[in-house]
Amino acid sequence: MAFPTSGLHWRERAGLKWLEGGFRGARVCFTTRTGGVSGGPYTSLNLGILTGDERESVRENRHRAAAAVGLDPGRVAIGRQVHGADLTFHGGDDPPTHFAEPGAPPEEADGQLTDRAGVGLLVLVADCFPVAMIGRGGLAMLHCGWRGLAAGIIERAAARIGAESAVVGPGIGPCCFEVGPEVLEAFAHLGPGISQGPMCDLEEVARRSLTAAGVGDVVSAGICTSCDREQFFSHRRDGGVTGRQAGVAWLR
Numbered sequence: 410m411a412f413p414t415s416g417l418h419w420r421e422r423a424g425l426k427w428l429e430g431g432f433r434g435a436r437v438c439f440t441t442r443t444g445g446v447s448g449g450p451y452t453s454l455n456l457g458i459l460t461g462d463e464r465e466s467v468r469e470n471r472h473r474a475a476a477a478v479g480l481d482p483g484r485v486a487i488g489r490q491v492h493g494a495d496l497t498f499h500g501g502d503d504p505p506t507h508f509a510e511p512g513a514p515p516e517e518a519d520g521q522l523t524d525r526a527g528v529g530l531l532v533l534v535a536d537c538f539p540v541a542m543i544g545r546g547g548l549a550m551l552h553c554g555w556r557g558l559a560a561g562i563i564e565r566a567a568a569r570i571g572a573e574s575a576v577v578g579p580g581i582g583p584c585c586f587e588v589g590p591e592v593l594e595a596f597a598h599l600g601p602g603i604s605q606g607p608m609c610d611l612e613e614v615a616r617r618s619l620t621a622a623g624v625g626d627v628v629s630a631g632i633c634t635s636c637d638r639e640q641f642f643s644h645r646r647d648g649g650v651t652g653r654q655a656g657v658a659w660l661r
């Protein structure tokens with residue numbers, strides 16, 4: 410299986426707006442903040458429960474998002490994201506229902522994997538990059554902040570499924586991601602061009618990590634979440650009080 414290098418397209422339905430790629434064998438979507446019921450800093454399609462938003466609002470938003478993209482919310486897998494490199498493989502048809510019924514925390518993992526059709530793999534982001542991968546062994550959706558990338562989440566997931574191609578969603582751009590020396594040191598092995606002064610290009614880090622892991626075919630949204638206030642939550646721009654959008658992918 411492989412994603413062809415066609416781009417992502419904007420889609421709108423029922424007041425929601427998202428980026429979507431209809432790829433052979435799989436579909437990948439990146440949600441925006443448009444079309445939900447949350448207010449204040451979570452306006453409006455906040456999908457994260459650990460943000461301080463109302464649980465019922467998040468539940469409604471999650472069901473709206475799943476319905477818009479054509480997924481059963483009860484078949485969407487999420488993890489408790491800790492900026493690590495642990496992966497959860499969903500080998501059955503029905504993952505745990507933490508997404509549809511927010512409450513008890515899901516298993517700790519920053520990557521969700523499956524080889525089952527119709528099982529949605531979802532990560533929550535607000536500056537970190539959602540990265541979908543597909544290969545002979547299945548599909549992966551990864552939460553990629555700098556710590557997860559430094560911990561090797563891309564390399565681990567690529568090896569697990571024999572990844573051949575990937576889609577990188579919206580995340581914080583080099584225009585807005587000022588970092589300390591510890592971040593630049595973590596990626597020094599990737600060579601020059603991943604930073605300019607203290608400004609780090611995390612999308613380029615992800616691209617180079619994908620290439621190094623043998624994933625030759627990479628599409629990216631090329632959108633900075635911090636610059637696009639209208640459409641995306643940004644943890645850094647909003648001072649940590651904000652919502653979460655999602656990257657979600659499934660095998661057809």
Ligand SMILES: [Zn+2]
Pocket residue numbers: 581582583584585633634635636
């Ligand atoms: Zn920016």
